[in-house]
Amino acid sequence: MKRLRLLALFLVFTSPALHAAEPTRSENAILVLVDGVRWQEIFGGIDASLLTKENGGIEDATEIRKAYARDDIDAQRAALMPFFWRVMAKDGQVFGNQKKGCVVHVANGKNFSYPGYSEMLVGFPDDRIDSNDKKPNPNVTVLEWLNGKPRWHGKVAAFGAWDVVPYIVNRERCGFFVNAGFEPLTEPMSPRVDILNQLKLDLPKQWEGEPADAITFYSMLEYVKAHTPRVLYLTFGETDEFAHSGRYADVLESIHRTDRFVETLWTTVQAMESYRGKTTLIVATDHGRGDGPREWKNHGKDTKGSENIWIAILGPDTPALGERANVGPFTQSQIAATFAAALGEDYHAAIPKAAPALDGAIAPPR
Numbered sequence: 001m002k003r004l005r006l007l008a009l010f011l012v013f014t015s016p017a018l019h020a021a022e023p024t025r026s027e028n029a030i031l032v033l034v035d036g037v038r039w040q041e042i043f044g045g046i047d048a049s050l051l052t053k054e055n056g057g058i059e060d061a062t063e064i065r066k067a068y069a070r071d072d073i074d075a076q077r078a079a080l081m082p083f084f085w086r087v088m089a090k091d092g093q094v095f096g097n098q099k100k101g102c103v104v105h106v107a108n109g110k111n112f113s114y115p116g117y118s119e120m121l122v123g124f125p126d127d128r129i130d131s132n133d134k135k136p137n138p139n140v141t142v143l144e145w146l147n148g149k150p151r152w153h154g155k156v157a158a159f160g161a162w163d164v165v166p167y168i169v170n171r172e173r174c175g176f177f178v179n180a181g182f183e184p185l186t187e188p189m190s191p192r193v194d195i196l197n198q199l200k201l202d203l204p205k206q207w208e209g210e211p212a213d214a215i216t217f218y219s220m221l222e223y224v225k226a227h228t229p230r231v232l233y234l235t236f237g238e239t240d241e242f243a244h245s246g247r248y249a250d251v252l253e254s255i256h257r258t259d260r261f262v263e264t265l266w267t268t269v270q271a272m273e274s275y276r277g278k279t280t281l282i283v284a285t286d287h288g289r290g291d292g293p294r295e296w297k298n299h300g301k302d303t304k305g306s307e308n309i310w311i312a313i314l315g316p317d318t319p320a321l322g323e324r325a326n327v328g329p330f331t332q333s334q335i336a337a338t339f340a341a342a343l344g345e346d347y348h349a350a351i352p353k354a355a356p357a358l359d360g361a362i363a364p365p366r
């Protein structure tokens, strides 16, 4: 028995070929990007040093403390992200806790959005991507690569809160459905979608490039219920916007709300026959942020530590190893191949430039 378990562990941890090319239970895969959320909040919850007017724009921290501060670190991080810690980290795997010897970082050296969104989707950094400008990505994403295969063709969809997402996935070329920013959703046609489209236009615009995440999220949910895409990409942006404004309480509320959105997405698909028990979910971020009373607001190549990120994965092909410790370092580039591996596709073999899947994240069925 013990030897069998050792053998299983050996196979999981040492054989990259196995977790990439074997058929899997997952027939659907969902990738959610939450913009600019630090590993510090993910693994530690609320940062007490930022609960002041000067550091975090907070006049009175009573309510925010009551909501998210706890004596015990496990309880504290679960208060901020209950679904992440009670479901994803329990039944799946979480990478990036530097305090437990698991470092995940971006490989692009730029530590801002477009380079990170792209690295995550194409599987390698590209120095040509050096701004957040609306320029079509010259690289093919794993989404486009999957859409080119008969098994997934026409079953891929992308929803971005950020209006640069259509350029990152190269809408002109990619051939799958993309909705982003303030664009109305044109299908399905329904009273709910009408209201969402109206709110998207008529709510006060907080930011130039994106509506509130809730609008993008509920629009995506209507699309999923109507069209059941098998490969889904979704991005949230509020967390980064509020952090740049130094509004720490709003950052925390956004992280908490995003966690609830991810839970709602998960329970919605698990209630649908085409997804139940055969869907892998990956949640990750495009970049980290600095550490310190002012540094937390920023990121970029000159902000120390903002290269550090985190990744969570949950699904029927992911062994429940929980919070990964003393492994790695890993890179953001590995997300593309991990995502494909969940669907039984070997992206790394097809695109050798792309990094291999995360060790042990996808195991062959027994």
Ligand SMILES: [Zn+2]
Binding pocket: 036, 113, 240, 241, 244, 299
């Ligand atoms: Zn930013």
